[in-house]
Amino acid sequence: MRKIAISDIHGCYLTFKKLVRDVVQLTKEDELYLLGDYVDRGPGSKQVFDFIFELKDEGYKVRCLIGNHEEVFLECIRGRGRFASWLQFGGRMTLDSFIVNQPDQIPEKYIRFMEDLEYYIQVDNHILVHAGLDFGSIDPLKNTYGMTWSRDWETSADMDWLGSRRVIYGHTPKTKSQVEFLLEHFPKHQLLNIDAGCYGTYIPGYGNLAAFDMTNQTLHFQRNIDNMNAWRSHVGH
Numbered sequence: 001m002r003k004i005a006i007s008d009i010h011g012c013y014l015t016f017k018k019l020v021r022d023v024v025q026l027t028k029e030d031e032l033y034l035l036g037d038y039v040d041r042g043p044g045s046k047q048v049f050d051f052i053f054e055l056k057d058e059g060y061k062v063r064c065l066i067g068n069h070e071e072v073f074l075e076c077i078r079g080r081g082r083f084a085s086w087l088q089f090g091g092r093m094t095l096d097s098f099i100v101n102q103p104d105q106i107p108e109k110y111i112r113f114m115e116d117l118e119y120y121i122q123v124d125n126h127i128l129v130h131a132g133l134d135f136g137s138i139d140p141l142k143n144t145y146g147m148t149w150s151r152d153w154e155t156s157a158d159m160d161w162l163g164s165r166r167v168i169y170g171h172t173p174k175t176k177s178q179v180e181f182l183l184e185h186f187p188k189h190q191l192l193n194i195d196a197g198c199y200g201t202y203i204p205g206y207g208n209l210a211a212f213d214m215t216n217q218t219l220h221f222q223r224n225i226d227n228m229n230a231w232r233s234h235v236g237h
């Protein structure tokens, strides 16, 4: 029985499926934790959701956190005027994967899935969260904005507050060797960013999806095998 964490899939369905099925070889005894940003940029946001539903239907244990991209999507659904910025943010790729033009044309079950996502999960002595924790707030586990949007928060982490707990998160892409370096220092630093920049195939060192095995404290990587050409032409690379 292993506890596995994966973050920032960003519509890279083929890469995600290969990582889970062939590289990690997930079993029904394992627990899979997904740390948010399922959608946008990659070509298969809908297919990422469908694969998560498929795993759950087959009896795999999967728990899912919210990322800032799902938050922005839900704001679009609730009509808070974020639609234009969401499209810039990679949202066009998500709409294309559903073959629709507006976020409210996406079927209800996908929207409900996103509405039900959790902000953080504590697993043994690990705190799992999408982006990080805002240590400027009285209780970092109550600041949901910090959980989905934090950047460069590591140096302000309050290690007394954290105690023996460790934080696993994503959101800010790192190269594969940076993620490996962070794992080497994880016992001392207690913070591990596992976002290996899956969608960034055009930047040297990026373009991998990482799975962190919390039980054995090991990393697995899958190189991106999705077709990122539409996103690349969209962002001009």
Ligand SMILES: [Mn+2]
Pocket (backbone or CB within 6 Å): 037, 067, 068, 069, 130, 131, 148, 170, 171, 172
């Ligand atoms: Mn993010």
